[in-house]
Amino acid sequence: MSVLDxxxxxxxERCQDEVIRFARKQSKVAVACFELFRRALTEDIPQAFTxxxxxxxxxxxxxxxxxxxxxxxxxxxxxxxxxxxxxFYFALRGKxxxxxxxxxxxxxxxxxxxxxxxxxxxxxxxxxxxxxxxxDEDNAIGTFDPFQDIDFEDLWNRLCVLIPAxxxxxxxxxxxxxxxxxxxxxxxxxxxxxxxxxxTIALYRIRQLLRxxxxxxxLAGLKP
Amino acid sequence: xxxVFVSPLTDEQISLLIxxxxxxxxxxxxxxxxxxxxxxxxxxxxEIMLHKQLHRGDCPSSQTLTDFHMGLLGPPRDSEVEAHxxxxxxxxxxxxxxxxxxAGDEGEQVTFEEPANIIRxxxxxxxxxxxxxxxEAIRGGKKYQIRATANNITLFFDIQQTAxxxxxxxxxxxxxxxxxxxxxxxxxxxxxxxLEATSYVDDMxxxxxxxxxxxxxxxxxxxxxxxxxxxxxxxxxx
Numbered sequence: 001m002s003v004l005d006x007x008x009x010x011x012x013e014r015c016q017d018e019v020i021r022f023a024r025k026q027s028k029v030a031v032a033c034f035e036l037f038r039r040a041l042t043e044d045i046p047q048a049f050t051x052x053x054x055x056x057x058x059x060x061x062x063x064x065x066x067x068x069x070x071x072x073x074x075x076x077x078x079x080x081x082x083x084x085x086x087x088f089y090f091a092l093r094g095k096x097x098x099x100x101x102x103x104x105x106x107x108x109x110x111x112x113x114x115x116x117x118x119x120x121x122x123x124x125x126x127x128x129x130x131x132x133x134x135x136d137e138d139n140a141i142g143t144f145d146p147f148q149d150i151d152f153e154d155l156w157n158r159l160c161v162l163i164p165a166x167x168x169x170x171x172x173x174x175x176x177x178x179x180x181x182x183x184x185x186x187x188x189x190x191x192x193x194x195x196x197x198x199x200t201i202a203l204y205r206i207r208q209l210l211r212x213x214x215x216x217x218x219l220a221g222l223k224p
Numbered sequence: 225x226x227x228v229f230v231s232p233l234t235d236e237q238i239s240l241l242i243x244x245x246x247x248x249x250x251x252x253x254x255x256x257x258x259x260x261x262x263x264x265x266x267x268x269x270x271e272i273m274l275h276k277q278l279h280r281g282d283c284p285s286s287q288t289l290t291d292f293h294m295g296l297l298g299p300p301r302d303s304e305v306e307a308h309x310x311x312x313x314x315x316x317x318x319x320x321x322x323x324x325x326x327a328g329d330e331g332e333q334v335t336f337e338e339p340a341n342i343i344r345x346x347x348x349x350x351x352x353x354x355x356x357x358x359x360e361a362i363r364g365g366k367k368y369q370i371r372a373t374a375n376n377i378t379l380f381f382d383i384q385q386t387a388x389x390x391x392x393x394x395x396x397x398x399x400x401x402x403x404x405x406x407x408x409x410x411x412x413x414x415x416x417x418x419l420e421a422t423s424y425v426d427d428m429x430x431x432x433x434x435x436x437x438x439x440x441x442x443x444x445x446x447x448x449x450x451x452x453x454x455x456x457x458x459x460x461x462x
Contacts, residue, residue, distance in 0.1 A: 046433075050422045053412075057419065067325060075348070075450075082446035086410035087287050089424070090448070091296065099295055108326055109294055115322045116286035121450055123286070127279045152281035155274075170311075176278045178314040182243055188313045196245070204239030211270055220273040222266055 003035040011036055012051040018103075019055060030103035037106050041092045053085055056110065060084055063114045073121050083117035084110065126179060150219060158216070162209055167192055171202055226259055233260045238267050283315055284308060293322055350374035350453040357459075372455045376400045379443075379453070383460055389435030392421075392460060396429045396445070396453075409447040415439050436460060 003011060014032035021027040033055075040048035064070055064077040064084070073080075088110050092100070100106050156177075163172055170192070174180045180188070182199035193199045210216055214224040227233075233241075233253055240246045241254065241264055254261050284292070284305050291297045292305040309316055352374035370381040376399040384391045392413065396406050409425040413433045420441060421433040431445075443455040 046421070046423055047435075050419060053422050054419045068321070078444075079446065079450075079452060082410050082412065082444065082452065083448065083450060085422075086408065086424075086446060086448055089410070090408055091287070091291060109290075109296075112290045112294060112322060112326055113287070115325045116290040119286040119318055119321075123280050123283075124450060127276060150277045152278060155277050156282070173311070174313075176274045177281060177283075178312065179275065179279055180314070182245065200239055200243055200245065201236060203243070204236045207239055207242070207267060207271075208235050210274070211267060216270060216273075219277075220270040222269060 003032050006032070006035075008039070008045070008047055008051065011039075011048075012055065015051070016055055019059075028104070033103040034097075034106070037103060038097060041089070042094065042097060044093060049089060056107070057081060059107075060110060060114060063111050064118070067115060067118050069118050069122055073118060073125065075121060080114060080117045080121070083120075084113040087117065088113045155219075158213075159210070162213055162216075163206055168202070168206055171199070172206055175203055175206075228257045228259070229253060232257075233263065238264050242267055242271050280314070282308070283312060286318060289315060289318055290322060293319060348451050350377055350451070352377065352379055352453050352455045354455065354458060370458065372458070374453055376403075377453060379455060381443075381458065383462060385462055386434060389437060390460060390462065391432055391434035392436055392441075392443075393432045394430065394443075396425060404447065404449075404451055406445065406447050406451075409445045409451075412444045412446075414442045414444065438462060 003014070006014065011032055015030070015036045018027065018030045018033050022030065036048055036052055036055075039045045040052050060081050061077050064080045070077070070080070091113075092106075092109075097106070100109055159172060159176075160169060163169055170189070171185065174185045174188070182196035182203070185199045186193050186196045193202060217224055233250065237246070237250055238260075241250055246254075254264050288297065288301070288305060292302060297305060309319070352372040354370060354372045356371045357369070370383070372379045372381070378397045378399070380395050380397070382393040384393065394411070398404055398406075406425045406429055407427045409431075411423040411425060411431045411433060412419060413421040413423075413436055420436050420439075423431045423433040425431045425445065425447075438461050441458050441460055443458055444452060445454075446452040
């Protein structure tokens, strides 16, 4: 019987068999798994997606724990399993699977979704680390709301007015947008700054200029 | 206020301290001199604001980078990401790690043993407690309503008998001034046997999982932005 005519429970079983044969290197054919993906994503059948989740969950969890950045997060593997499946589903739902035309390619994309789930979490964590720096209340200067949200472009344009030189803007981007340390900046751009010390010197000039701007001081809760 | 030592810290020395490269001498200067500590604090406060507001602010999301690599982004997004990669070494590094990860060549791989103390930061994780179960008589049968709450989030569940089994419907209500958007969150219904059903939260913040059998389930709802709610031991019994 063609996979197209198979009922969902039989199709799921057949896909599971394909996974086992693939793991034993007995076969690379995965037509049933692809059909299961197609029904879940193109036909949007929730039970098909539940079946996929059940079949590949342990594989996805092992990808999570094998990712070199997983240990830098403070989250359980299941958290990333859920986000990876969620992102996978929303990226491909309702679309023709013309760009990912085999089960192997779909699984490759699911694995890539594991990576992006972990890396996105690291971005959130590193943004929050600046908020959570313990603040010395007794010596606090002005009122500073670390949760205020300022439009990135507005703030960046303001900085660019204060720091007109392209090379300084590159350094400012490395330090404040990418959060790079002087040692990493020197490694990435030795043509501009060949030692971390040169980076620090260039940075302190920039910081001096920024600290002199009353608008920025206000945003940081400093007196003008 | 003047420096209590022979000479106050220079701006360069304060910059070194901000970068975490200050020597012990500089650290002790800060510790012993209120005037220089105040200058350092000012500098650090501005630094925190800039990092918080700018960190990866113009970078495409990790998922967008992934989609770019997999050829799933159409124009003009693909060329926008390509242009961004020209200027952003951190995104280039993310992409390099992705390529190595897909190829299974990430370098040393760690065999997983889950430590007992993995703690999800509380700002991302909510554990909802079942508060109330009500039974409402409807034509042809009964309808069970369950309410569970966590912080300012309330979940209402309806259990319904359908031709194919049982359907679990839910709605998420958040009372925050700036509520989290749970649209697109993955809903997992799990029993001790494993995964029973999945579903997604729609733009009305509702979801429907079916068919499920009678039993006791844990419900896990995970948003694409990394927040999750768990409801444990939800009794689905008609």
